[in-house]
Amino acid sequence: MIEIELKGYANEKIFERVRATFEFMRKEIHEDIYFNHPCRDFSKTDEALRVRIKRFNGHFEALLTYKGPKIDELSKTRKEIEVNIDNVETYIELLHALGFKEVLTVKKTREKYYIEKGVTITLDEIEGLGKFVEIEKLAKDEKEVEKEVKRLLSILKSLGIERFERKSYLELLMEKLNLSEGS
Amino acid sequence: MIEIELKGYANEKIFERVRATFEFMRKEIHEDIYFNHPCRDFSKTDEALRVRIKRFNGHFEALLTYKGPKIDELSKTRKEIEVNIDNVETYIELLHALGFKEVLTVKKTREKYYIEKGVTITLDEIEGLGKFVEIEKLAKDEKEVEKEVKRLLSILKSLGIERFERKSYLELLMEKLNLSEGS
Numbered sequence: 001m002i003e004i005e006l007k008g009y010a011n012e013k014i015f016e017r018v019r020a021t022f023e024f025m026r027k028e029i030h031e032d033i034y035f036n037h038p039c040r041d042f043s044k045t046d047e048a049l050r051v052r053i054k055r056f057n058g059h060f061e062a063l064l065t066y067k068g069p070k071i072d073e074l075s076k077t078r079k080e081i082e083v084n085i086d087n088v089e090t091y092i093e094l095l096h097a098l099g100f101k102e103v104l105t106v107k108k109t110r111e112k113y114y115i116e117k118g119v120t121i122t123l124d125e126i127e128g129l130g131k132f133v134e135i136e137k138l139a140k141d142e143k144e145v146e147k148e149v150k151r152l153l154s155i156l157k158s159l160g161i162e163r164f165e166r167k168s169y170l171e172l173l174m175e176k177l178n179l180s181e182g183s
Numbered sequence: 184m185i186e187i188e189l190k191g192y193a194n195e196k197i198f199e200r201v202r203a204t205f206e207f208m209r210k211e212i213h214e215d216i217y218f219n220h221p222c223r224d225f226s227k228t229d230e231a232l233r234v235r236i237k238r239f240n241g242h243f244e245a246l247l248t249y250k251g252p253k254i255d256e257l258s259k260t261r262k263e264i265e266v267n268i269d270n271v272e273t274y275i276e277l278l279h280a281l282g283f284k285e286v287l288t289v290k291k292t293r294e295k296y297y298i299e300k301g302v303t304i305t306l307d308e309i310e311g312l313g314k315f316v317e318i319e320k321l322a323k324d325e326k327e328v329e330k331e332v333k334r335l336l337s338i339l340k341s342l343g344i345e346r347f348e349r350k351s352y353l354e355l356l357m358e359k360l361n362l363s364e365g366s
Contacts, residue, residue: 037221037281037282038220038221038222038223039221039222039282040221040282049281064277066277066280066281068280079280081273081276081277081280082273083268083269083270083273083274083277084269084270085266086266086267086269087266087267090264090265090266091266093264094247094249094264094266097249097251097262097264098220098232098249099220099222099223
C-alpha cells in the first residue's frame with residue numbers, strides 16, 4: 001500500500017473551515033514513539049519506525065509502522081508496512097533487545113474528517129509544534145501518485161493553506177529541539 | 184521471563200518411555216523461520232530472532248520471539264521476549280524492510296507432555312536432524328536456574344538420555360548443511 005499524504009501549516013480559521021465543510025469521523029489522541037535503526041540512521045535514509053498508541057471513543061489501539069523513503073518530489077508519499085501490536089511494553093522491550101533506540105515521542109490530538117471514499121483530512125494539534133492539516137489517500141500503485149497529489153494539493157489550497165511541509169512531525173520536532181542539524 | 188531448557192539426543196525407545204510415563208498435552212507442527220540481524224551476527228552473539236508458525240488441534244498461531252545469549256553453562260537458559268503476530272506475511276515484510284535476513288527454516292513435529300506445574304517435556308522430530316527430547320521450565324529470576332537445571336537434568340537421565348546438546352536446532356542444521364564453520 002502506498003500512502004499519498006500532504007501536509008500544510010494551519011491555524012484556527014482553517015480548522016473551522018474544515019469542520020464546517022466535511023463530515024466528522026472521530027477524534028484521536030496519538031502517542032507516537034519513534035525508533036532509530038541499530039545500524040543505519042533513519043534521519044539520513046528517510047525511513048521511520050514508529051510505535052503508535054492510539055486512543056479514540058474509549059478504545060485503545062497500538063500499531064507498529066515502518067515508513068520507507070519518500071518516493072515523490074512534492075508529497076509525503078511513502079511505502080508503509082503496518083501491523084497491530086497487542087502488548088506495547090513487550091514490543092518495546094523486543095525493539096530495544098534488537099538494538100533499536102528510542103528517539104522522541106510525538107504527542108498529537110487529531111480530528112479526522114471524511115472527504116470521499118479513501119480520502120480523509122485531519123486537523124492535527126502537535127504538542128510543541130502547533131496546528132497542521134494533513135490530507136491522505138491510500139493508493140495501490142505508484143502510477144496514481146502524480147495525479148492524486150495534484151488533486152489533494154488543490155483541496156488544501158482551496159481551504160486557504162499556503163505553506164506546505166514535507167518533513168515529518170518527528171523531523172520538525174527534532175529540529176526545534178536542536179536534536180539534529182535540520183536543513 | 185527466563186526459559187530454563189535442556190535438550191538431549193533421543194531415539195524411539197526413549198520417546199516410548201516418555202509417552203508411557205507422562206500426560207500427553209498436544210501435538211504441534213512448527214515451521215520456524217530464523218532471521219539474522221542487519222548489523223550483528225546472531226550466530227556469534229548467541230542470539231536468535233524467530234517467526235514460528237504453529238499448528239495444533241486445527242489451530243493456527245504465529246509468534247515472533249527474540250532469544251538472548253545463554254546465561255548458564257550447562258543448560259540452554261536464555262532471556263526470551265515473545266509476542267503474538269496476527270499477520271505472518273506483513274511481519275516478514277517488515278523484518279525484511281528493517282534489514283533482517285532469513286537464514287533457515289527449521290521444520291519440526293513436537294509432542295508435548297506434562298510433568299508437573301510449569302514443567303513440560305517434548306518429543307521433537309526435526310526434519311534433517313532426527314529425534315530429540317527437550318525439557319523446559321519458565322523461571323522468574325536467575326536465582327532458581329542452577330537448582331532447576333540439576334533437577335531437569337536428572338529427569339532426562341532417568342529416561343535414558345546420555346548425550347546432551349546446548350546448540351539450537353538452527354545451529355545443528357546449519358552445521359549439517361555446512362552453512363557455518365561449526366565447532
